[in-house]
Amino acid sequence: MLLLNESETAAALSWGALIEALETMFRSECVMPTRHHHEVEVPEGADATLLLMPAWVPGRYVGVKLVSVYPDNHKSSLPAIHGSYLLTSGKTGEMLAVIDGGELTARRTAAASALAARYLAAPGAEAMVMVGTGRLSLNLIQAHSMVRPLKRISIWGRSIEKAEATAQEARVLGFDASVCTDLESAVRSADIISCATLSSTPLVRGAWLKPGAHLDLVGAFKSSMRESDDEAVAKASVYVDTREGALAEAGDLLQPIAAGAFSADRIRGSLKDLVSGAVEGRKSPDEITLFKSVGAALEDLAGAILAYESVTGKSA
Numbered sequence: 001m002l003l004l005n006e007s008e009t010a011a012a013l014s015w016g017a018l019i020e021a022l023e024t025m026f027r028s029e030c031v032m033p034t035r036h037h038h039e040v041e042v043p044e045g046a047d048a049t050l051l052l053m054p055a056w057v058p059g060r061y062v063g064v065k066l067v068s069v070y071p072d073n074h075k076s077s078l079p080a081i082h083g084s085y086l087l088t089s090g091k092t093g094e095m096l097a098v099i100d101g102g103e104l105t106a107r108r109t110a111a112a113s114a115l116a117a118r119y120l121a122a123p124g125a126e127a128m129v130m131v132g133t134g135r136l137s138l139n140l141i142q143a144h145s146m147v148r149p150l151k152r153i154s155i156w157g158r159s160i161e162k163a164e165a166t167a168q169e170a171r172v173l174g175f176d177a178s179v180c181t182d183l184e185s186a187v188r189s190a191d192i193i194s195c196a197t198l199s200s201t202p203l204v205r206g207a208w209l210k211p212g213a214h215l216d217l218v219g220a221f222k223s224s225m226r227e228s229d230d231e232a233v234a235k236a237s238v239y240v241d242t243r244e245g246a247l248a249e250a251g252d253l254l255q256p257i258a259a260g261a262f263s264a265d266r267i268r269g270s271l272k273d274l275v276s277g278a279v280e281g282r283k284s285p286d287e288i289t290l291f292k293s294v295g296a297a298l299e300d301l302a303g304a305i306l307a308y309e310s311v312t313g314k315s316a
Contacts, residue, residue, distance in 0.1 A: 002097035002308060009103040012307035015146045018111040019118075025302035026115075026272045031056050032297045045072040055297035060090045060316035063301045065101055087304045090316060097308045102135075105295070108303040110139035112241055112271065112293055113216045117192065118147040119274045119281030120239060120289040121214040125191035126151040129180065131203055131227070133157035133166045136196040136218060141170055141177070144192060144216075153177040154186045184208050195219055195227040206231025211286035217252050218293055226251040228290070230261035236290035237283075238262075241271050245294040252292050 004012060036052040049069040056062040067083040074080065083101025088094060117125075125148040130137050133155065141153055153175050157163035163179045170177035180186040187193050187208040194216040195204060206229055209215060215236060220227045233256045240246035246253055247264055256262035269279035282289055309315050 001095050002099075002312060004097065004099045004307060004311070006100045006103045008311075009100040009307055010107065012310050013104070013107045013303055015107075015111065015114070015143050017306060017310070018107060018303060019115050019143065019146060021302045021306040022108065022111050022115050022271075022299055023275050025057075025298050025305075026275045028057060028298075030298040030301065031058065035297060040068075042070065042072070045070075053297040053300060055301040056090055057301070057316075058090060061087060061096075061301065061305055062090050062093070063087045063297075063304050065105070065297065065300045067101060085300055085304050087301075087308055097304065099304050099307055104300060104303050104307070106135055106139050107143075108299040109218060109293065109295060110136060110143035111303075112296075112299055113140060113194065113218055113291065114143035114147045116239060116241075116271060116274070116291040116293070117144055117214060117216065120237075120291055121148050121192050122212045122282070122285065124149065125214065127154070127190050128152070128192040128194065129154045129156065129183075129186045129190040130166075130194055130196075131156050131183070132196040132219060133159065133162040134196060137166050138169055138173070140194045140196060140216070140218065141175060142173065144194065145175070148192065150192075151176060154180040154190070156180050156183045156186060187213075192216065197227055198225065199227050200225050202226055202229035202232075204228045204232060206233070206235050209235070209288050211288065213288050215288070215290045217250075217290065220251050221249060221294055223249060223251045223254045226255055228252050230256040230259055233262045233290065236288045238267050238290045238292065239269050239271075239274065239281075240267055240291070241293040241299075242296050243267060243270055245296060246292055249294045250292050 040048040051067040053065040085099040087097040167177040197219040273279040
């Protein structure tokens with residue numbers, strides 16, 4: 001059985017191959033049941049949460065991501081979130097691999113945004129604003145650079161120190177990256193704006209989006225959270241990773257719907273719709289596009305299969 005730690009998982013998931021693997025999986029007949037969500041009692045502490053996200057391709061592979069969230073772990077200087085991915089044979093049930101869940105999740109999330117940008121961002125997009133300085137920021141920059149000719153990266157964060165640290169890491173990777181302190185000015189000149197934060201209030205305003213801009217919303221994974229305002233959603237052509245997930249969890253869409261500024265039937269399509277050709281992506285140079293992701297189990301499965309097959313040289 002294959003065991004991959006964080007660094008080994010990263011090495012097994014090159015950006016180009018991962019983006020292609022996701023596109024292939026979204027075109028496939030992958031089965032993706034509703035994820036399981038359980039509260040776990042913790043004596044003398046806050047309840048924990050156990051998430052199980054299963055998916056399978058009949059006759060090939062079965063996988064499940066297990067994620068545990070222990071809110072009180074900071075008291076012991078431990079991460080609040082732990083995750084692992086279990087990959088098994090779809091023919092025999094044999095355990096094939098255990099893969100680091102955090103790195104797999106981060107990379108497949110960024111790759112999904114890049115896959116969407118392949119269909120939605122302006123072909124000549126050169127300027128990107130990265131809103132947020134967490135784990136996903138560098139991944140999103142790297143992934144988007146695989147599908148668009150990025151030349152300038154501006155990084156904004158609530159902490160200038162964290163933004164500068166992220167910009168320095170991006171420069172080490174070869175990007176022309178700098179910190180921006182005026183988010184409005186940066187967004188107004190950006191071709192791609194990618195947001196990966198835990199904000200509960202809008203950070204990017206629709207009034208700031210120039211003709212042809214592409215807004216990529218990755219954070220704000222609860223209905224109570226959002227990274228964009230009503231105007232941004234109302235003026236954009238909106239696409240999602242999955243309709244079911246977005247309409248259950250995406251505050252960036254649910255809040256404008258509740259306010260009457262947007263309606264679910266205005267969602268142009270999902271990633272499956274885009275890659276299958278069921279719907280068009282960008283239709284004109286001046287069109288403003290928006291992609292909202294909340295994550296999908298098939299994305300984890302696609303990454304896990306890629307990691308397993310690239311390391312072992314085996315395939316189902």
